[in-house]
Amino acid sequence: MExxxxxxxxxxxxxxxxxxLLEIDEQILDVAAKxxxxxxxxxxxxxxxxxxxxxxxxIDIVLFNGAIRTEENREIAKLLRDKAKYLVxxxxxxxxxxxxxxANLSSRKEIFTTLFGAKTHWPKExxxxxGYPLHLxxxxxxxxxxxxxxxxxxVIPGCPPPRExxxxxxxxxxxxxxxEKGAVFAAEKNLCDECPRERREERITRxxxxxxxxxxxxxxxxxxxxxxxxxATRGGCGAVCPMANMPCTGCAGPPANITDQGATMLITIAxxxxxxxxxxEELEAEEAILAEIDDVIGTFYRFSLxxxxxxxxxxx
Amino acid sequence: MSxxxxxxxxxxxxxxEGHGRIELFLDEEGELADAxxxxxxxxxxxxxxxxxxxxxxxxxxxxICGVCPEAHHLASTKALDDCFSATPPPRARKLxxxxxxxxxFSDHLLHFYYLGGPDYLVGPYAPPxxxxxxxxxxxxxxELGKEVIKHRSYGQRIIEAVGGRSxxxxxxxxxxxxxxxxxxxxxxxxxxxxxxxxxGRVTLSVFKKMFxxxxxxxxxxxxKAQRLPTYYMGLVDEDGAVNFYDGKVRVVAPDxxxxxxxEGKEVLDLIAERTEPWTYVKIxxxxxxxxxxxxxxxxxxxxxxxxxxxxxxxxxxxxxxxQVEYEAYLDYFGGGMVHAxxxxxxxxxxxxxxxxxxxxxxxxxxxxxxxxLRSELSDPGEGVGIVEAARGTLIHHYxxxxxxxxxxxxxxxxxxxxxxxxxxxxxxxxxAVVHNGEVDQGxxxxxxxxxxxxxxxxxxxxxxxxxxxxxxxxxxxxAGREIKRIER
Numbered sequence: 001m002e003x004x005x006x007x008x009x010x011x012x013x014x015x016x017x018x019x020x021l022l023e024i025d026e027q028i029l030d031v032a033a034k035x036x037x038x039x040x041x042x043x044x045x046x047x048x049x050x051x052x053x054x055x056x057x058x059i060d061i062v063l064f065n066g067a068i069r070t071e072e073n074r075e076i077a078k079l080l081r082d083k084a085k086y087l088v089x090x091x092x093x094x095x096x097x098x099x100x101x102x103a104n105l106s107s108r109k110e111i112f113t114t115l116f117g118a119k120t121h122w123p124k125e126x127x128x129x130x131g132y133p134l135h136l137x138x139x140x141x142x143x144x145x146x147x148x149x150x151x152x153x154x155v156i157p158g159c160p161p162p163r164e165x166x167x168x169x170x171x172x173x174x175x176x177x178x179x180e181k182g183a184v185f186a187a188e189k190n191l192c193d194e195c196p197r198e199r200r201e202e203r204i205t206r207x208x209x210x211x212x213x214x215x216x217x218x219x220x221x222x223x224x225x226x227x228x229x230x231x232a233t234r235g236g237c238g239a240v241c242p243m244a245n246m247p248c249t250g251c252a253g254p255p256a257n258i259t260d261q262g263a264t265m266l267i268t269i270a271x272x273x274x275x276x277x278x279x280x281e282e283l284e285a286e287e288a289i290l291a292e293i294d295d296v297i298g299t300f301y302r303f304s305l306x307x308x309x310x311x312x313x314x315x316x
Numbered sequence: 317m318s319x320x321x322x323x324x325x326x327x328x329x330x331x332x333e334g335h336g337r338i339e340l341f342l343d344e345e346g347e348l349a350d351a352x353x354x355x356x357x358x359x360x361x362x363x364x365x366x367x368x369x370x371x372x373x374x375x376x377x378x379x380i381c382g383v384c385p386e387a388h389h390l391a392s393t394k395a396l397d398d399c400f401s402a403t404p405p406p407r408a409r410k411l412x413x414x415x416x417x418x419x420x421f422s423d424h425l426l427h428f429y430y431l432g433g434p435d436y437l438v439g440p441y442a443p444p445x446x447x448x449x450x451x452x453x454x455x456x457x458x459e460l461g462k463e464v465i466k467h468r469s470y471g472q473r474i475i476e477a478v479g480g481r482s483x484x485x486x487x488x489x490x491x492x493x494x495x496x497x498x499x500x501x502x503x504x505x506x507x508x509x510x511x512x513x514x515x516g517r518v519t520l521s522v523f524k525k526m527f528x529x530x531x532x533x534x535x536x537x538x539x540k541a542q543r544l545p546t547y548y549m550g551l552v553d554e555d556g557a558v559n560f561y562d563g564k565v566r567v568v569a570p571d572x573x574x575x576x577x578x579e580g581k582e583v584l585d586l587i588a589e590r591t592e593p594w595t596y597v598k599i600x601x602x603x604x605x606x607x608x609x610x611x612x613x614x615x616x617x618x619x620x621x622x623x624x625x626x627x628x629x630x631x632x633x634x635x636x637x638x639q640v641e642y643e644a645y646l647d648y649f650g651g652g653m654v655h656a657x658x659x660x661x662x663x664x665x666x667x668x669x670x671x672x673x674x675x676x677x678x679x680x681x682x683x684x685x686x687x688x689l690r691s692e693l694s695d696p697g698e699g700v701g702i703v704e705a706a707r708g709t710l711i712h713h714y715x716x717x718x719x720x721x722x723x724x725x726x727x728x729x730x731x732x733x734x735x736x737x738x739x740x741x742x743x744x745x746x747x748a749v750v751h752n753g754e755v756d757q758g759x760x761x762x763x764x765x766x767x768x769x770x771x772x773x774x775x776x777x778x779x780x781x782x783x784x785x786x787x788x789x790x791x792x793x794x795a796g797r798e799i800k801r802i803e804r
Contacts, residue, residue, distance in 0.1 A: 012359055014775050015333045016382020016483045022430075023482060025469045026462060032450050043430060045330045045444035045761070072335075072356055099379040102364040111360040116591055116598075123358075127593040130350065132321075132341050134594040137356050160382060160483050209720070211371040211400075211489045214690060244480025244487050245494040249375065294719055298368045302376075 004173065006031075007039035007051075007059045009080060011073035012100060012143065013066025017091040018042045020160035021063075024167045034174050048076075054083050061086040061173065063156070067093040067100055067306065068144040072137035081150040086178070088169075092159040092251050094146040096261075097306025099159070101143050102298060104306055108141050145307050154178075156185040159251035159303060162237040186236030188256045191248050192220075195230055195239035199223065203274040207292040210246060221247050222272065227299055232258070232265035249302050260309050262300035269293075320344040324755060329764055331431045331448070333383045334774025338763060340746055346753025351743040353735075353767070358596040358778045365725035370396055370696060370716050374488040377712065377727065381776045383426070385484045386419035386475060387705035387730070388712070390561070393488030395712040398580070398699025402491030407687040411493050414505070414678040415478040415485065416561045416703070420671035421512055422471025423706035424623075424664050428519060429464045432661060432768040437522075440532045440765060441758035456522070467515040470508040474675065477501045492690035502679060509675040513637065516669030520641055523665055528648075532762070537649075537658035541744050542766070544612040545570035545655045546737060547602055547619035548628040551704045556631030558670065560704040566629040567602070570614050572653045575602070580700045583711060587728065588617075597777045599735050600728065610740050618740070621708025621733040622770060623663035628653055635677070638670035657741050660769040664706075696720040705730040707771055731777040734770050741766040 010018060018040075022028060038059055039046045062084040068074050081087055092098040103111060116122050127134050146152055156169055165185050172178050172185075192199065199220040208225040215221055221228040221242060228242060229250035241248050254261040275285040293299065301308055326338040335357040343349040361380055368376055374392040378385035390412055397404060404412070427433070430449045438451040446454070453461030472482040477497050479485025487494045497505070527533045536542045549567045553559040556566075565583045567576040576586055588603035601607045601617030608616040619625075633639040645662050646654070654663075678684065696716035703710050708730035715724040731738075745766035749759050 010335075012357065014379050014382035014385070015773070016379070016385060019382050019426075019483055022426075022468065023472065025465055028465070029453070029458075029461075037448075037450075041328050041330050041335075042333060043331060044448040047330070048327050069359060070357065099376055100359045100361075100364070102368075103360045105367075106360070106363050111363045114363040114366075115358070115360060121591040122593075123591070123596050124593045129352065129592075129594055132339070132350055132352070134339060134352060134354065136354065136594065136596065139358055139596075159379070163482075209369060209371055210494070211491070211693065217495075240481050241486050246480065246486040249372075294721060295367060295369050295372075298372060298376075302372075 004035040005038045005058065005060045006035045007062040007080065007084065008037065009039060009062060009064050009076065010041065011064065011066030011077065011094070011146075012069030013091070013093055015042060016160040017065035020091075020163070020166055023163045024170065027167055027170060031170050031174065051079065051083065056082045057085055059084045061088065063088045063090040064094050064146055065090040067097050068140065068146060068149050069100065070137040070139055074140070074149055077146060077149045086153045087150065088154045088156060089146045089152045090156045091161055092157065092253065092303045095155050095157050095307070096253050096304045097143055097145045098303050101145075101303070101306030102301075104142050105297065108139055112139075143306050153181045154183055154185065157234060157252040158186070158237060161185075162240070164238075165236055184234070184256070186234050186252055189235050190255045191230035191233045191235045191237070191239055191242075191252075194235045195220075195242050197221065197242055203276070204269070204272045204289065205275055207289060209294070215245060217245055227269065227293065229261075229265055229300075229302075231268045232261050251303050253304060261304040262297075262308055265300050266296075321349060322346070322753060324760075326760055326764060329767065331434065331764075331768060332772050332774065333381065334772070334777065336767075336772070336774045338742060340750065340763075342750065342753055346751065348743070348747045348750050351746045352594060353739045353742050354595045355597040355774050355778060357774065362725055362727060365722050368722050370399060370714070370720045370722060371489060373712075373714065373722065373725070375484065375486060377725075378484050380727070380729070381773050382483055383773060384419070384423055384705050384707065384730075384776070386415060386479065387703055387710050389479070389485050389488050390416055391701045391703045391705075391710045391712040393490070394562075394701030394703065395699045395714050396490035396701070398701060399696050399714055399716050400490045400693040400699070401697070402691045402693050404492045405688040405691055406683045407496065407685070408492040408689050410678055410681055410684040411478050411496065412488070413561045414675060414684065415475050417671040417674040417678065418471045418474035418478075418509075420560050420706055421516070421668055421675065422468055422475070424668035424671070425464070425468050425471065425519070427706075427771040428523075428661070428665055428668070432771060435761065435765050435768065436527045436530045436533055439530075440761055444757055444761070447761070460518075460522075463515060463518070467512055470512055474505050474508060477505060489690065491693050492688070494689070496685070496689055499685070502685065506676070506679045509672060509679050512672035513669065513676055516665070516672045517637065519665050519668060523662060527661060533658060537656050539748075541748055542657050542741070543655040544620070544657055544737060544740055545614070545653075546612045546616070547575060547605070548625035549619050549621050549709050549733065550626035550629040551702065551709065552630050553634065555634070557634035558626050558630045558667065558704075559634065560671065562703070565702060565709060567619065568629050568653075570612070570653065570655070572628075579702075581713075583702060584700070584713060584726075584728075597732060597735050597774075600733055601736065610736060610743070612740060618736040619733065620737040621730055622660065622706075623667050624654060624657070624660045625708060626704065627663045627666065633666065633670050635670050635673035637673055638666055641666045641669060657737075657766065657769045660771070664771070707731050707773055707776070708733055729773075729776040731770070731772045731774065734772065735777060738767050738770050738772060741769065
């Protein structure tokens with residue numbers, strides 16, 4: 001039987017998604033026995049020229065991690081869409097922009113000024129060094145999730161995707177049992193559904209930050225006033241962060257049927273806040289509690305800003 | 317560009333972390349005219365870290381690099397310790413060091429067998445489709461192949477036990493750690509760590525057989541053109557031994573003379589940087605020596621970091637087995653300073669063994685299992701955190717406002733320090749192997765091997781911003797309460 005052709009690519013990424021593929025340990029040997037890796041820049045020596053030479057639709061499946069930050073990212077995403085039968089948004093950045101989508105709070109000009117100083121020091125798309133012409137891909141005005149540039153067939157969420165999900169994906173691929181297009185390889189329900197902490201449904205009377213208290217390890221972090229993104233986040237990881245005494249930050253994106261993760265969590269928090277006072281006094285008290293939340297965007301849209309309803313503050 | 321000049325692009329360069337491209341220009345005789353090492357990626361962390369909550373920084377900045385997230389996580393956590401004037405309790409410190417040494421082991425293993433190693437374990441001229449980890453397993457056999465996978469996994473499982481996750485850990489907090497490990501985890505780690513020491517020794521014997529026995533490696537590790545007499549930078553502890561987690565930054569000149577011994581903010585004062593229009597990375601150099609263009613030597617401010625540098629700045633290794641291997645390494649290169657860029661590979665696995673040995677020490681330390689995990693925090697201010705990432709010195713420098721939000725973040729990352737060195741190495745190799753305009757995949761791979769020595773992380777490298785932090789002065793009364801805060 002002919003081997004399945006698998007491509008792995010990173011756009012604007014950290015490489016954690018690539019490492020997450022190694023986290024399946026010896027299963028990678030089974031994968032290698034049944035599949036050929038035809039593209040994987042961090043591990044094998046395929047160049048863009050080799051990739052361009054492949055026929056359209058000749059790669060069975062491409063796992064694409066990273067967001068679209070430069071013109072080169074966009075070009076390769078389109079190229080891979082043509083070459084691949086199935087294209088998978090692998091990890092938070094490809095799915096919804098990821099942490100680096102927070103850059104959409106600033107303009108390109110603001111980013112370059114912070115990084116390089118005066119405009120005379122900025123890198124240029126076309127430059128000439130001692131007579132040698134050099135090109136750099138343009139830095140786009142706004143970071144985009146993969147699905148904003150090309151059609152995506154599957155999503156494997158997480159920053160990076162957890163071992164069990166990656167393993168299940170390869171089982172499905174090698175067993176010829178890929179689900180319907182559009183499937184997300186994770187739980188349907190939210191993280192709270194699998195979190196072992198006891199939820200007491202207590203009203204939030206104050207907001208605290210993780211370094212300000214030592215939380216009880218057995219009780220829900222929200223009950224203790226720490227903002228945990230569990231209610232607005234897709235499960236499947238086993239609630240590893242709450243198990244480590246730290247709140248969920250939402251890396252797996254929203255559960256099924258929810259589009260805006262941050263807005264969903266804001267509504268959840270607003271509904272949990274209360275002091276037991278009445279009327280105006282209660283409203284004032286609730287407002288005071290909400291005002292204790294620092295960095296609303298970085299808290300509620302840590303991974304999903306680029307895919308949110310407002311996509312970031314900036315327009316250029 | 318004259319019509320007679322020919323351009324050869326290696327795009328993308330492969331078996332490394334991040335995006336890079338090499339542009340070679342050949343003259344009419346087909347000899348190298350010039351070479352450029354370009355980094356075509358940028359994400360802008362320094363910008364979007366502004367306004368974030370301080371305690372989120374260890375988890376935000378680790379997304380700079382998913383191969384070395386532990387390094388960013390702990391450089392960031394240490395910077396926060398400093399920002400909040402907090403000293404983590406011994407138990408928290410030991411937990412961090414345990415995670416950190418397991419990380420160094422695992423990351424160095426990754427490079428040796430998966431990224432840089434295939435060039436020798438499979439062969440520099442082997443068909444490109446075989447020159448990778450799968451080819452390595454084919455060559456060394458499934459038994460050793462499974463040991464490679466198992467021990468990378470051991471490193472990752474130790475990181476997971478201490479850090480909550482194996483990639484992008486979460487347990488670092490200003491002044492301490494969010495969780496401890498239990499006895500069951502500890503004893504499991506102890507078994508894995510012992511096995512890692514054994515595997516470190518196995519890896520050194522693999523190196524001696526397959527690298528030292530490889531003609532290409534022999535040639536380029538001895539050839540003068542592939543030696544760069546530069547300055548070197550790295551952390552050492554009080555005894556002058558290599559320390560990955562903490563210590564003072566020591567800089568030595570090409571002749572071995574100590575150039576600087578610095579800590580905290582002093583380190584930032586040693587470095588200046590320049591920008592080039594053709595790359596998204598900034599190029600640092602030693603401010604006092606100055607920028608003299610892309611060349612090595614005592615009068616050029618170019619310095620290098622990482623395994624080769626650490627073994628040049630240290631006086632010894634901190635553990636016995638690694639010390640023996642360190643001495644054998646020095647003997648091979650004739651003692652004293654080692655400038656051979658190809659020696660990076662050997663230095664890396666000496667460190668891999670050292671990190672495994674250190675892990676066995678830490679896991680047996682009674683302080684790991686007793687006492688507080690957090691210490692008291694003072695009002696937020698400015699702080700610097702420095703660790704040795706697998707690829708070299710990593711510096712996080714933050715300025716916080718009174719609510720503990722980030723005003724400014726300054727990151728000087730391991731591979732950034734090495735950009736000038738990598739550029740030089742690529743140029744020297746291209747000059748040595750490209751003749752009469754003839755290139756094939758083997759020759760182009762030799763050029764790529766010259767950067768793979770450094771194990772570069774180019775996702776990391778596009779972060780450098782020294783010298784532009786706002787100045788902050790906090791005036792306190794005798795009880796330590798903040799009275800006034802001046803910023804400019």
